[in-house]
Amino acid sequence: MRFLVFGAGGAQGGVVARRLADEGYAVRGLSRAGAAPEGVEPFRADLGDAARVAEAFTGVTHASVVLPLEFEPGRVAAYVRHVVDAAKAAGVRRLVFCTGNRLPVDETGVAAFETRRAAARAMLESPVPSVVLCPPLYLENLAAPWVRDGLAAEGVLRYPVPAGVPVAWLSHADLAAATLAALTRDGLEGATLDLGGEPVTGPELAAAFGARYEGVDVDAFEAGLAAAAGARTAAGVASTYRWVADRGHDLYAAPSGGAERLGITVTSPAAWAAARPWVTA
Numbered sequence: 001m002r003f004l005v006f007g008a009g010g011a012q013g014g015v016v017a018r019r020l021a022d023e024g025y026a027v028r029g030l031s032r033a034g035a036a037p038e039g040v041e042p043f044r045a046d047l048g049d050a051a052r053v054a055e056a057f058t059g060v061t062h063a064s065v066v067l068p069l070e071f072e073p074g075r076v077a078a079y080v081r082h083v084v085d086a087a088k089a090a091g092v093r094r095l096v097f098c099t100g101n102r103l104p105v106d107e108t109g110v111a112a113f114e115t116r117r118a119a120a121r122a123m124l125e126s127p128v129p130s131v132v133l134c135p136p137l138y139l140e141n142l143a144a145p146w147v148r149d150g151l152a153a154e155g156v157l158r159y160p161v162p163a164g165v166p167v168a169w170l171s172h173a174d175l176a177a178a179t180l181a182a183l184t185r186d187g188l189e190g191a192t193l194d195l196g197g198e199p200v201t202g203p204e205l206a207a208a209f210g211a212r213y214e215g216v217d218v219d220a221f222e223a224g225l226a227a228a229a230g231a232r233t234a235a236g237v238a239s240t241y242r243w244v245a246d247r248g249h250d251l252y253a254a255p256s257g258g259a260e261r262l263g264i265t266v267t268s269p270a271a272w273a274a275a276r277p278w279v280t281a
Ligand SMILES: NC(=O)c1ccc[n+]([C@@H]2O[C@H](COP(=O)([O-])OP(=O)(O)OC[C@H]3O[C@@H](n4cnc5c(N)ncnc54)[C@H](OP(=O)(O)O)[C@@H]3O)[C@@H](O)[C@H]2O)c1
Pocket: 006, 007, 008, 009, 010, 011, 012, 013, 030, 031, 032, 033, 034, 035, 045, 046, 047, 048, 066, 067, 068, 069, 070, 099, 100, 101, 135, 136, 137, 138, 141
């Protein structure tokens, strides 16, 4: 088996590529800059370059796909087409697509959700045996400086989700375990699996850090993110939080049988926090 991991220089693709390499698999990691974890063969390609994406699939039997922080529908559709066409031509035996977020049941008009819904559909409807993984919010988001600073200085966990909204948080390590299982377990082709643990509200999450919780206004969150990641990316990310705050209170709480299907145990926020030296609770 040879694995191709998209976004291998990034947060999610990086942890997936590292986990597969640690398992002893041959792993090729795709990114534009050619960054990849140790033990992973780096491969430079832009998702917009169909020929180069096809080259990346040479000799590949299994692929893990996560899309970058790009939400323009035409561009994302081209990325997805290049991946599906190349996987099909290479005779890939299993494609695992991580949507990067849960998918609301009904169409939302929010590009950050709908581009991922269309991508999942394209993969599941292709002849390539595919599995779709839908994570909730990542615990690693809480390691961002603007969250950590509030925890350390004031004992306040600030996050752009209303306090009463339950979230089934997931760690990157558990995403990697889920992806490994989705790539290698029999009988999962065609499945769409929600990932996550036991949902917790904001105050319950904050308690795991010995802190109290404050919901952050989404406009303020977007302004802060724009300074770090640019206005376009910030608008795309903030649009999902805005939708959750306005009408998606159950998006991250839906029962998630995914972990059971994949045979993984999901780390609780308290266990995750306890393993972080910067958490002083
Ligand atoms: N649910 C959550 O809590 C949560 C949190 C964060 C992100 N997300 C979602 O997860 C997805 C990925 O996020 P991430 O945190 O892993 O992103 P990231 O850390 O920015 O990583 C993106 C990776 O993709 C590569 N990349 C970017 N543009 C590319 C292109 N055009 N062609 C080929 N490779 C490209 C990057 O490397 P190069 O720049 O070198 O190409 C990098 O390796 C996004 O869809 C995002 O919305 C969800």
